[in-house]
Each structure stands twice: as structure tokens, then as C-alpha cells.
Amino acid sequence: MSETESTERPERHAPHGPLARSPWALPSAIAREFDPGRAKGRSRRTVRDWIADFTCFFAAVLIGMIGADAVAANPRISQDLAEFDQILGALACAVVWLRRRWPVGLAIAMVPVGMASDTAGGAAAIAVFTLAVHRPFRYVAWIGGASIAVVPLAYLIRPDADMPYGVAVAFGVLLTVTVIGWGMFVRSRRELLLSLRERAIRAENEAALRAQQAQRLAREAIAREMHDVLAHRLTLLSVHAGALEFRPDAPRAEIVRAAGVIRESAHEALQDLRQVIGVLRDGDTDAPGRPQPTLAALDALVAESRAAGMKVVLDSRVPDPAAVPAALGRTAYRIAQEALTNARKHAPGAEVTVTVSGTPGGGLTIAVRNPAPPGDVPNVPGSGQGLIGLAERAQLAGGRLTHGPGPGGGFHLEAWLPWAS
Structure with missing residues (x-):
């Protein structure tokens, strides 16, 4: 035995x-x-x-x-x-x-x-x-x-x-009980080893599932970030390229300016793409490279949209945008950027109002509104994907985002993000 x-x-x-x-x-x-x-x-x-x-x-x-x-x-x-x-x-x-x-x-x-x-x-x-x-x-x-x-x-x-009869019986009973106890011990030990083996296999499977989920989340993060970053740049390219297409007899100065915007936008798009892929690949949002945009860069974003021909009004009620935490400011910037991109695509020629307000402990609110466009509303394929990404981004930050048609055929988007005191 x-x-x-x-x-x-x-x-x-x-x-x-x-x-x-x-x-x-x-x-x-x-x-x-x-x-x-x-x-x-x-x-x-x-x-x-x-x-x-x-x-x-x-x-x-x-x-x-x-x-x-x-x-x-x-x-x-x-x-x-x-x-x-x-x-x-x-x-x-x-x-x-x-x-x-x-x-x-x-x-x-x-x-x-x-x-x-x-x-x-x-x-x-x-x-x-x-x-x-x-x-x-x-x-x-x-x-x-x-x-x-x-x-x-x-x-x-x-x-x-x-041996006397009593001693012999006691010895026989003790021997039988010992054999039974030994066998039950071996069985218990074997079941324990099997249980530990099953737990190890289950842990390996769970680790593999977590790795797959992490990869899927990373892909979603890359896709979301690339959409938010590149959509704005590519929209600028589309606007100026369309102007050159429909006005080939424009003055030379306007053609040069449009070509410069196209070149600069393409260069910025490539830089943003390299930065997003590099940061997400390293898994470190503080990795060296081009600085991540924050709420303080919202003025430059509005100026860039105005240079592309949009009518944008910025109403910033945050006393010190640079004091906003980097992660919170980056999320607010991306929301405003995507909202301006959507307004440029779906409501060309309409005036867009961007309102930013908030205080530490009370949260940060970003509201983007525009009336109905003066002309026909263009049909843009794939509409709605950017809004889904913005809602996910706001939810991941612990906030919420609402959007929908406004009065008179316009559109409004409002996001609230938590701002710790």
C-alpha cells in the first residue's frame, strides 16, 4: 500500500x-x-x-x-x-x-x-x-x-x-481502522491536488481572458483617440480642399492660404497620429513627445476653427484653465474638439457657441450649441459614431453627456465631468 x-x-x-x-x-x-x-x-x-x-x-x-x-x-x-x-x-x-x-x-x-x-x-x-x-x-x-x-x-x-483474545481483537480493529484512515487520507490528498490543479487552470484561463479584454480595451482606446484626434484635422483638410475644388479661379493669395492650411493640417494629423499610437503603445499617458492638449488649449482650438471659416463664440467661465487637472482638461478638450468637428460637418455656416464653466468640487460643464444651418444639411456617412465615443469617454471619466436636436432645427451637446476639490 x-x-x-x-x-x-x-x-x-x-x-x-x-x-x-x-x-x-x-x-x-x-x-x-x-x-x-x-x-x-x-x-x-x-x-x-x-x-x-x-x-x-x-x-x-x-x-x-x-x-x-x-x-x-x-x-x-x-x-x-x-x-x-x-x-x-x-x-x-x-x-x-x-x-x-x-x-x-x-x-x-x-x-x-x-x-x-x-x-x-x-x-x-x-x-x-x-x-x-x-x-x-x-x-x-x-x-x-x-x-x-x-x-x-x-x-x-x-x-x-x-495474544489473548481481547488484545488480538483490539489489534485487528486498530489495524483495519489504520488502513481505512490511510486510504481516506490518500483520497483527500488526491482530491486536494486535483482541486489545486483545477484552480490553477481556471486562474490561467481567467488571466488569458483578462489579457484579451485588456487588448480589446486598448484597441478601443486607440480607435477612440484616433477618431477624436484625426477627425478634426481631416475635416479641416476636407473644407479647404472643397474650397479649392469649387473655386479654382480664386485669388492666388486664397489658394496659397488654403494650401498652407492643408499642408499644416496634414502635418498636424500625422504628428497627432504618431503621438497617440506611441502613448497608447507605451501604456503611459505621461510619455515624452508632443504635449497632450488640456483645457488651456481650447482657445487655440477655437482660433484654428475660426481660421477654417467657422463662426465660433467661446464663453469660458473657468477663471484659470491651466489649474484644471490634466486628465479632466484633456477630456473636456476632446469633447469640444469633436463637437466642433460635428458642427463643421453637419451645420456648415452656422454660428457655434462653446460654453465652459465649473469649479473644483462642483464639476466641469462643456456645452456646445448651434442653430440650424443656413443651407441644406449635408448627408455625412457614418454619423453618430463620434457621439458614441464621446459618451463613452465622459462615462469613463465618471461624468455624463447628453445631446440632441435643439429648438428650430439646431443641435446641442452638453457634458458634465467631475472635478475634485
Whole structure:
């Protein structure tokens, strides 16, 4: 008997059939051991299994030889009974090889065999040990209890030559209880190892899922940031390129100015793209490179939009924009930038009003409004994606964003962001 028993998973499923309604029913467990379908599902013995089986067999033979010598030297046992004892013990040692296939049936058969033969004592102990390792406690309780109950009867039929009856019974009961306890310990240890293995596998799977989620969030962050950064620049390119297309006879000075804006916007777009990808790749928003825009850069954003031909009114009620936290100011800047970009695309020619207000502890509010455009409203493909990104950005910052049509066909957008005191 050794802890090198096979690491096959201990049985945890309840028996099936009418007798399986009671968790302490044994006949269904025995019937299941003789199920042909179950026999086909067993795996082949490994090298470790063979070593464990040989160890158990030799242990049963060694204990059986000691028992056979004790029976032969016991004057209280006749010669015929001693020979029968040894034959029965040899057969019991042989059937030890069936302990993996029929642990319950073998343990039950060993109860009367162990009572009738001292030579079969080792095989009986191996059978009880195997039962305790491979089957739940309800089987061990029934069969182990029966094995303990027949110990007094066994020593009454075949008294020990050296020990008194009471001592021999106590020794036999203690030995059986020790074997059962050892087997249950091995089973508990095996279940613990299996549980730890399952937890490790589950932890690895959860770590892989977290890594995949982190990658997905990173991709979403890159897409959101690229949309917010590039949409403004590309809109400027579109406006000035459209002006050159529809007014090829414009004065040379206007053509030069438009071309300069296009070149500068393209250069800024490339710089912004490199910065966004670099920062998100490093995972550090404070990485060196072009400075991230904050609320203090809102004046430059409005001036840039005015230079592109927009009518923009900025109403900043924040006493010191530079005092606004960098992360909060960057979020407010991106919201205003996307709102101006949308107004330029969907309401060309309309006057846009940008209002910024807030105090530490009271939050920061950004409101962008515009009336209906003087001409036809252009149909821009993919409309609405930028607003979805702004709502997500505001939510991630702990704030909220609302938008919708305004009176007279206009549009308004308002965002509130928390500003810690």
C-alpha cells in the first residue's frame, strides 16, 4: 500500500438506477462496476499504475506469507484448516490485480475471506485501502464497518496462539481502522491536488481572458483617440480642399492660404497620429513627445476653427484653465474638439457657441450649441459614431453627456465631468 496509487480522479458522481435514490445504497454501485460501457471507458494503466499494482501485490503476498507461517505454527488450528487457509490466501492475493476494476466488489468479497483466512489478511487490507482511495465514504462506512465487525468473530473461530483474545481483537480493529484512515487520507490528498490543479487552470484561463479584454480595451482606446484626434484635422483638410475644388479661379493669395492650411493640417494629423499610437503603445499617458492638449488649449482650438471659416463664440467661465487637472482638461478638450468637428460637418455656416464653466468640487460643464444651418444639411456617412465615443469617454471619466436636436432645427451637446476639490 503506497501513496503512489494511480492519480485517476476519485469518483464523485452518484450511482444511477432505482437504488441510487439513497446515497448509502451499495447494490447500485456494485452493478455499475460490472457495466460493460464503464469498462470500455477505462484508461490503460500507466507505468506508475503498474508500479503501484506490483507494490500492492507483493505487500499482500508478504503479509500472506507471515500469516501462513502463523497459521501453520498455531496449535489451535488443524492441519486441514491451515492448508485451506493458505489456499484461500493465495487466491485472495491473485485477485488483488482486480482491485482497480472492481474495488467495491473485491472489498465486499474480502470481508468473509479475511474472516476465514489469516493468509488473506494482506489482500483484505489492500482491498479496504483501495476502496477508501477510489470510492466515497459511504462505501467505506458500509464495507469498512463490516470488516471491523467480523474481527471478533474471526479470532473466535481461529484464536491467536500468542495474544489473548481481547488484545488480538483490539489489534485487528486498530489495524483495519489504520488502513481505512490511510486510504481516506490518500483520497483527500488526491482530491486536494486535483482541486489545486483545477484552480490553477481556471486562474490561467481567467488571466488569458483578462489579457484579451485588456487588448480589446486598448484597441478601443486607440480607435477612440484616433477618431477624436484625426477627425478634426481631416475635416479641416476636407473644407479647404472643397474650397479649392469649387473655386479654382480664386485669388492666388486664397489658394496659397488654403494650401498652407492643408499642408499644416496634414502635418498636424500625422504628428497627432504618431503621438497617440506611441502613448497608447507605451501604456503611459505621461510619455515624452508632443504635449497632450488640456483645457488651456481650447482657445487655440477655437482660433484654428475660426481660421477654417467657422463662426465660433467661446464663453469660458473657468477663471484659470491651466489649474484644471490634466486628465479632466484633456477630456473636456476632446469633447469640444469633436463637437466642433460635428458642427463643421453637419451645420456648415452656422454660428457655434462653446460654453465652459465649473469649479473644483462642483464639476466641469462643456456645452456646445448651434442653430440650424443656413443651407441644406449635408448627408455625412457614418454619423453618430463620434457621439458614441464621446459618451463613452465622459462615462469613463465618471461624468455624463447628453445631446440632441435643439429648438428650430439646431443641435446641442452638453457634458458634465467631475472635478475634485
